[in-house]
Amino acid sequence: MHLNPYGEGAVHLAAELANRRPGTAQELEDRCRAAGLVVEGPVLPTDLTRILALLDSWESVVDAADERERAERLNRMLAADAAHPRLTDHTGGWHLHYRDDHQPFAAVLSTLIAVGTAFHLVGRGMHRLGRCAVAECTTVFADTTRTGRRRYCSQRCANRDAVRRHRRAARPASGPALA
Ligand SMILES: [Zn+2]
Numbered sequence: 001m002h003l004n005p006y007g008e009g010a011v012h013l014a015a016e017l018a019n020r021r022p023g024t025a026q027e028l029e030d031r032c033r034a035a036g037l038v039v040e041g042p043v044l045p046t047d048l049t050r051i052l053a054l055l056d057s058w059e060s061v062v063d064a065a066d067e068r069e070r071a072e073r074l075n076r077m078l079a080a081d082a083a084h085p086r087l088t089d090h091t092g093g094w095h096l097h098y099r100d101d102h103q104p105f106a107a108v109l110s111t112l113i114a115v116g117t118a119f120h121l122v123g124r125g126m127h128r129l130g131r132c133a134v135a136e137c138t139t140v141f142a143d144t145t146r147t148g149r150r151r152y153c154s155q156r157c158a159n160r161d162a163v164r165r166h167r168r169a170a171r172p173a174s175g176p177a178l179a
């Protein structure tokens with residue numbers, strides 16, 4: 001996976017891993033490969049530990065109270081996980097890396113998530129990370145819709161909330177009972 005200018009693949013991978021935390025290093029590797037990431041070195045239990053901590057930080061970016069807090073929290077992640085950008089053609093085509101060469105897997109993935117999330121927010125809008133509007137659903141999403149007004153993690157949750165609102169509207173208004 002190369003970072004595209006909107007960081008889309010990276011930010012969706014972060015949300016996917018945050019919502020369903022990988023239980024083993026092997027699972028982390030498999031799911032990153034499935035998302036299109038080129039995994040060069042071994043993925044070790046120490047990588048998993050680092051990534052689970054990184055996902056906690058990433059969720060705190062999602063849950064920031066406002067744009068400035070969101071920016072500050074992500075800036076801390078960038079300071080910890082990104083190096084100066086450099087041009088590389090290790091896969092044939094020239095592209096940018098925001099990390100040093102020969103890093104352990106956790107460092108590569110951390111950089112991808114931090115930089116990809118930064119691209120996503122500045123490219124599409126600082127508000128485009130959130131949690132599902134259904135109260136008991138805590139699923140995180142990155143909003144890459146055209147309108148940028150996504151409120152639910154899934155169609156299922158959107159339907160569930162619509163049914164609930166409908167029922168609420170159909171219920172007689174509270175007031176003095178007629179009977
Ligand atoms: Zn590369």
Ligand SMILES: [Zn+2]
Nearest residue numbers: 132137153157
């Ligand atoms: Zn939901």
